[in-house]
Amino acid sequence: MPVRDERRAESPGELVLTVLACGSAVVVFAVFAWIVGDIVRHGASEISWSFLVDPPSRAGRAGGISSVIVSTLEILLVCLGVAVPIGVGAALFLAEVARGGRFAGRLVRAGLDVLAGVPSIVSGLFGNAFFCVTLGLGFSILSGGLTLACMVLPLLTRSLELGLRSVPDDYRMAAAALDLSSTRFFAQILLPAAAPGLAAGLLLGIGRAMAETAALILTSGSVDRMPGSLLDSGRALSVHVYELAMNVPGGEARAYATALVLVLLLVAINLLSNTMVHRLVSPRVSA
Amino acid sequence: MSRSFPDAILVRVLRLLAFLSGCIVLFVFLHLVLEAWPALETPGLRRFLTDDAWRPAGGPPDARYGFAPMVVGSLAATLGAMLLAAPLGFCSAVFCHQCAPPRLRGAYRRIVELLAGIPSVVYGLWGLVTLAPLVRAIEPPGPSLLTGSLVLGLMILPTVALLADAAFASVPRAQLQAAAAVSLSRWRTLLAVHLPQARPGLWGALLLGTARALGETMAVLMVCGNVIQVPKSVFNPVRTLTADIALELGYATGTHRSALFVLWLFLMGAVVVLVAAAELLGSNRARA
Numbered sequence: 001m002p003v004r005d006e007r008r009a010e011s012p013g014e015l016v017l018t019v020l021a022c023g024s025a026v027v028v029f030a031v032f033a034w035i036v037g038d039i040v041r042h043g044a045s046e047i048s049w050s051f052l053v054d055p056p057s058r059a060g061r062a063g064g065i066s067s068v069i070v071s072t073l074e075i076l077l078v079c080l081g082v083a084v085p086i087g088v089g090a091a092l093f094l095a096e097v098a099r100g101g102r103f104a105g106r107l108v109r110a111g112l113d114v115l116a117g118v119p120s121i122v123s124g125l126f127g128n129a130f131f132c133v134t135l136g137l138g139f140s141i142l143s144g145g146l147t148l149a150c151m152v153l154p155l156l157t158r159s160l161e162l163g164l165r166s167v168p169d170d171y172r173m174a175a176a177a178l179d180l181s182s183t184r185f186f187a188q189i190l191l192p193a194a195a196p197g198l199a200a201g202l203l204l205g206i207g208r209a210m211a212e213t214a215a216l217i218l219t220s221g222s223v224d225r226m227p228g229s230l231l232d233s234g235r236a237l238s239v240h241v242y243e244l245a246m247n248v249p250g251g252e253a254r255a256y257a258t259a260l261v262l263v264l265l266l267v268a269i270n271l272l273s274n275t276m277v278h279r280l281v282s283p284r285v286s287a
Numbered sequence: 288m289s290r291s292f293p294d295a296i297l298v299r300v301l302r303l304l305a306f307l308s309g310c311i312v313l314f315v316f317l318h319l320v321l322e323a324w325p326a327l328e329t330p331g332l333r334r335f336l337t338d339d340a341w342r343p344a345g346g347p348p349d350a351r352y353g354f355a356p357m358v359v360g361s362l363a364a365t366l367g368a369m370l371l372a373a374p375l376g377f378c379s380a381v382f383c384h385q386c387a388p389p390r391l392r393g394a395y396r397r398i399v400e401l402l403a404g405i406p407s408v409v410y411g412l413w414g415l416v417t418l419a420p421l422v423r424a425i426e427p428p429g430p431s432l433l434t435g436s437l438v439l440g441l442m443i444l445p446t447v448a449l450l451a452d453a454a455f456a457s458v459p460r461a462q463l464q465a466a467a468a469v470s471l472s473r474w475r476t477l478l479a480v481h482l483p484q485a486r487p488g489l490w491g492a493l494l495l496g497t498a499r500a501l502g503e504t505m506a507v508l509m510v511c512g513n514v515i516q517v518p519k520s521v522f523n524p525v526r527t528l529t530a531d532i533a534l535e536l537g538y539a540t541g542t543h544r545s546a547l548f549v550l551w552l553f554l555m556g557a558v559v560v561l562v563a564a565a566e567l568l569g570s571n572r573a574r575a
Contacts, residue, residue: 014474021386024378025395028448031441032398035405035413042416089304097301104302111309116495117558118315119502119529122551125536126315129322150311155495157308162453162488168460182294197453200400204449207404214504214533241408242505245415252416259409266404270397 036263043260046253052261056224059248060240065258067226071141071234072210074227075220078145079209083152084202090153091160091201092186116154123151124215132219139233144220148209156205163197164190206269210262213238237262316555323552326352326545335549341515341531343543352546356517358553360432360525363518364507367436368443368500373493375440376447384455384481385473396452403445411509414438419510426522430512433521438510439500447496454488455481498558504529528554 054064090108098105118126127147137143167190175185191198213236221233222243235243241258244251330352338353379399383392414434423429458481466476482489512524513534526534528550539547 014472017381017474017477018386021378021382024375025382025387027375028379028402028444029395029398031444032402034417035402035410035441038413038417039409086304086308089301090308093301093305097298098305104305108305108309111312113491113494114555114559115308115312115315117498117502117561118312119504119551119554121504121529121532122319122502122554123315125322125548125551126318129318130314150315153308153311158491158495159453162457166453166457183297186297200453203400204403207400211404211406211408213406213408214529218536238406238408241406241412245408245412245509255412259406259412262406263404263409267401270400270404 039256039260039263042253042256043258046257047260051257055226056240059251060224060244060254061248061251065237065240065261067224068235068237068240068258069261071220071227072236074141074230074234075145075148075216075236076206076209078142078230079148079152080206082146082149083156083205086149087153087156087160087201087205088198090157091164094157095161095164096182096186096190112154112157115150116158118151119214120151120212121214121218123147124218126150127215127219137231139219139221139223140231141220141227141234142230144216144234144236145230147215147219148212151212151215152205152209155208156201159201159204160198163194163201166197167193203270207266210236210266211238212236213242217242237265319548319551319555323545323548326542326549329542330546332549335546343546344535344539350542354528354531354550354553356515357526357528357531357550359517360511360515361501361527361529361554363432363525364435364439364511364527365497365500367432367521368439369493369497371437371440372444372447372496372500376444376492376496377451377489379444379448380451380455381477383452385477399445399448399452403449407442407503407505408509410438410442411506414506414510422522428512428522428524430510430524431522432511432518432525435507435511435525435527436521438506439503442503442506443496443500446499447492450492450495451485451489454485454492457488458484494561498561501557501561502529502554504533508533 051064052069053066055067056065057063090112094105094109098108124147127143127150131137131143131146132139137146171189171193172185175189180189216236216239220236220239222235222239223233224235224240225232227234237258241255241262244255244258248254330350334352335354338351340351340353341357342349342351344350379395383396387395414437415430418437419429419434422431422434462480462484463476466480471479507527508530511527511530513526513530514524515526515531516523518525532547532550535543536547
């Protein structure tokens with residue numbers, strides 16, 4: 001097989017590239033093992049069923065994190081409920097309607113790029129000034145969720161757009177040749193075909209939202225009671241980790257335990273979303 | 288494509304949503320400028336650049352607004368982080384596309400996605416408890432520019448890697464098949480097909496990574512040491528702009544509070560410059 005032989009013959013320069021690429025993968029894996037290993041080692045001994053279902057007491061040194069988990073989920077729901085529809089719409093516009101370098105597309109993209117770089121603490125202050133004070137929502141889960149929606153939107157839109165763009169142009173030409181309407185093309189061909197990319201974008205968005213701390217301290221507050229409504233203040237898991245590590249002497253073990261719960265939740269979301277991607281895609285591929 | 292009735296509505300809705308998402312940043316800008324205005328008026332922008340110390344809390348006679356050491360701190364930590372994250376991130380994306388067998392590739396991507404999802408607070412906690420003592424063993428005090436750069440670099444590494452990976456993945460399959468048809472080697476394919484096609488995406492990855500490092504608050508607040516000084520070595524503690532804001536906002540009032548908004552304005556300005564540079568570079572190379 002002549003082709004195969006030729007491919008195998010790599011120059012020294014190419015060998016260096018191979019070593020670099022594989023070496024960096026090993027480094028990334030080692031860092032992953034180190035960080036996750038540390039979190040599990042320090043956090044696992046603190047976690048029990050009562051840690052998950054009891055409310056915190058003595059500023060978090062004792063008790064559990066039930067109210068913190070509920071607040072986190074409510075903040076996340078508000079955030080995604082606002083950010084996903086806008087993000088999908090903007091991504092469709094950028095990838096399909098304003099394809100190439102149309103002026104409107106470039107403008108929206110530049111706006112989103114700058115928004116992506118707005119530091120989380122700046123978004124926090126903006127959220128505090130606008131949602132909490134101007135709109136009168138106060139320190140609340142609603143303020144926190146809306147602020148997070150602003151923060152997650154650029155990452156969400158950019159990765160959704162990349163997902164849409166990775167669909168081959170053949171599909172678009174075939175749809176045009178068949179005179180499909182844009183609506184049908186988007187709903188029945190483009191979005192299913194781009195589903196893995198869209199799920200990856202959604203994942204990045206959820207990860208970013210749950211990881212957020214600085215902005216939430218300034219918008220949803222750090223009250224660790226069970227929230228009664230969306231207008232109550234609620235402490236997110238990440239804020240709980242920060243408060244325990246920095247402001248509660250002797251809270252480090254519980255900080256690690258909360259960090260472990262947070263990371264496990266993220267892993268669960270990751271797995272769930274991957275399963276959904278396979279469910280969505282496989283029937284169409286086999287059909 | 289035919290322009291039927293639902294299509295016209297759809298396009299209009301999409302345009303509205305895109306317009307909305309593009310305008311949020313203007314809204315944020317406006318708020319920040321309004322809040323920063325008093326400090327820009329009374330001490331004036333020049334005081335921020337020329338004063339010899341940062342003591343904004345004192346009364347008007349002996350207040351000082353020099354924020355240069357914190358700018359140096361922010362830039363140094365960001366530079367250190369990018370020196371670590373950019374090469375590693377790009378190489379890891381190349382690994383995904385050119386080296387790894389398919390099964391390993393999937394598992395590896397999963398790991399990078401997980402790393403991307405670990406909250407900055409957790410990186411900060413890890414840096415404080417694990418990394419700072421290791422750095423202290425080399426040279427005290429432990430929390431320092433080096434510790435901050437390492438933690439920041441590891442934090443933004445998955446972001447850079449995932450975005451670079453997505454950029455490589457967007458290379459049209461037909462071009463890869465063409466490269467295979469003329470039996471280009473893997474690395475020739477990478478240099479001749481992947482790189483030119485993915486260049487705008489790679490610039491995007493670099494830009495978002497840098498912007499994220501520059502604006503990161505929690506991790507640097509926990510591991511950089513927070514001493515306001517121009518670092519003489521990588522083992523000196525530094526305070527970044529974002530950490531200063533987080534530390535002082537709680538008790539800042541009046542001109543002090545407004546002065547913190549000027550720091551924000553500076554951060555935003557840096558981000559705008561980054562975006563503009565990346566846009567220019569990206570579009571020039573793409574056209575050439």
